Amino acid sequence: MSNDALIEVEAVSKKFCRGLKRSLWYGLRDIGRELTGKDRHAELRKEEFWAIRDLNLTVKRGEILGIIGSNGSGKTTLLRLINGLLMPDLGQITIRGRIGALIQLGAGFSPVLSGRENIQINAAVLGITKRELAACFDEIVDFANLGEFLDSPVQNYSSGMRARLGFAVAIHMRPDILLVDEVLSVGDLVFRNKALERMDKLAHSGVAVIFVSHNLSQVDRLCTQVLFLHKGHVITQGAPARVIARYVGETMVSDTTMRHYPGTELSFRVLEAQFLDPDGQPIHQVISGGSLSLAVTLDVRAPLDTPLFCFVWEPVGRSAILALTHQPRDRQMRPSLQPGRQRLEIAIERLPFLPGRYTVRLSVAGAIESQLLGKVDYLATLEVLPRSDQYFVTNESGLTELNAVWCFH
Amino acid sequence: MKELVDPSQHVPPEPRRLEERVYSPRCRARHPLSLVHAMLADLWGSRHLAKLLFLRDIRQRYRQSVLGFFWILVPPLVTSAIFVFLNARKILNIDPTDIPYPVYVLVGTLLWQIFSESVLAPLKAFNACVPILIKINMPREAPLLVGILQILFFAGIQLIPVLGIMVWSGFPINTTLWIAPLAILMLMLLGLTIGMLLVPFGALYQDIHEGSAMGLRLLFFLTPVVYPTPRDWPWSLVVSLNPVTSLLQGARDLMTKGVMHDPAAFWIVCGLVFLFLPLALLFYRLAVPLVLERMGA
Helix, strand or coil, X not given: XXXXXXXXXXXXXXXXXXXXXXXXXXXXXXXXXXXXXXXXXXXXXXXXXXXXXXXXXXXXXXXXXXXXXXCCCCHHHHHHHHCCCCCCCEEEEEEECCEEEECCCCCCCCCCCEHHHHHHHHHHHCCCXXXXXXXXXXXXXXXXXXXXXXXXXXXXXXXXXXXXXXXXXXXXXXXXXXXXXXXXXXXXXXXHHHHHHHHHHHHHCCCEEEEECCCHHHHHHHCCEEEEEECCEEEEEECHHHHHHHHHHHHCCCECCCEECCCCCCCEEEEEEEEECCCCCEECEEECCCCEEEEEEEEECCXXXXXXXXXXXXXXXXXXXXXXXXXXXXXXXXXXXXXXXEEEEEEECCCCECCEEEEEEEEEECCCCCCEEEEEEEEEEEEEECCCCXXXXXXXXXXXXXXXXXXXX | CCCCCCHHHHCCCCCCCCCEEEECCCCHHHCHHXXXXXXHHHHHHCHHHHHXXXXXXXXXXXXXXXXXXHHHHHHHHHHHHHHHHHHHCCCCCCCCCCCCXXXXXXXXXXXXXHHHHHHHHHHHHHHHHHHHHCCCCCCCCHHHHHHHHHHHHHHHHHHHHHHHHHHHCCCCCCHHHHCHHHHHHHHHHHHHHHHHHHHXXXXXXXXXXHHHHHHHHHHXXXXXXXXXXXXXXXXXXXXXXXXXXXXXXXXXXHHHCCCCCCHHHHHHHHHHHHHHHHHHHHHHHXXXXXXXXXXXX
């Protein structure tokens, strides 16, 4: 049944103009065209470029489509087209049902007014009628978990509380289509998980969801299919694991530029850093609990006396969870490095990290441990994929796993 | 602990009829009937939203103000006082008016204020809503309604001291005072018509904002606000061709004298307003989405 498709985007293109002055002038001319009964200008004019080119997609009831891509790939433009904020320059978009957009949480929030007053305004902005709001006001307050803050001015709220309130209002408008754009990056973990859970529930009740995020593990966890956008074109679309793997493979760039500390001389630099599988093949992904090694190639220019290396692992967007320091620590047993190419390989037997995306930082100290020589902020990135026997009772899975023996006595 | 109610569980697995919308590059002006229909629906549908946004602005403004409404009441009184003073000291050479000059200038300034606010309100209200409009698909007519509510609110407040002064000074109150609001409304609609035409241009180019403020200052002197309608040619022609003159004079006559000096001119301008107001609304409807596209996210 084709009516199951709530969003149909057919061969849609949208262009933007680089220069502001010219863009305004084109705006004026577009008004002229519209008033004289002419369709939109379909060709590129000077300084214009295609932000979205010939894009097709369909989202059906109950589906959650994830959209991933680097900055400037057209994700937000696509959402704005679907939301009716931009009109396509070519092609056609058909929307069935009411759209709820979690694009700017708390739009219209006024800092001096109370949470209660702001709920009313925000709801009206989102198109929730007075009667609908009366029916779900208590639910919104419950979901946002504001407690006594309900009657305080919103300027006294933390950004997380504001996001929670905005999300709570938007989610209660009972949309048929839900557009979500990076809004979950604010708010704490509990709220984020609660929000994801709620989106999942909405999808199960027949809502079509589009979820734009840079958080690949969230996309992986939530979406039924994923679309990889690059410069306005669809690179690939399909099952989350496959599309995410392709995206990670194509866009993961590490920056091995070494930054040295003031007062120290940089006598070496990092040429390459890679993760390798047990067969020595470069990889970007590993199954949680799998084995791999980290290989770093250095270009040493002057003899390095017993340097000390420290690799710090960070889940993307969070603070470090592990610092892997040079073994052995004993200075006498550490090798000194001679000028030329040197390769350091660290074998990890069993990676204890849970699914997610991790980056590795490198800090190098000299012979005296407190003397830092240099550091690399984005040495390498690794995507840890779930293992089939891993399961979690709540959404809070943590970051690492522990080997433990369970028994009842 | 209170159980959370999940709204999604209340929704039956549908099949309710879903509203279908199609977005395409086709020109909407070619289907004027559906355009008018959608516009009226949006105007009607956004009244609750406009009311809330208006109340928000008012509360926001006065929650951080000690003197509050004082700032609305005072400007027309001060302007009138200045002209009364200048005229009394013969610094200005103003022809004698047919009603006492202080009342003439007080009512004139109030009416002018309503007109000039009406010209500026649509753009001001629109600009205030831009951050929401570019992110959320809400009726684009809502800022217009907010602007109208603001004008009505300010006009209502400013009318009080003017009437008070008229009564206090022993000025005879005519029965036509009660139909004067209709004439004031026409003056407001004339201002709104001009204001709506300015919105798309003003949103794109800052120059419109500056230009309209200057234009209004110029128009102030081409309108018999603080002086009586001139009789000597060509000045009389310039002033009588100015559409604000007829409406402002008409409204002032109804408020003070009870008889309209030039009803024909008044009705002609009313007719023009009724002709151009819907056109301005349609223009706003067609142009504003294009303007918002240029404003980025």
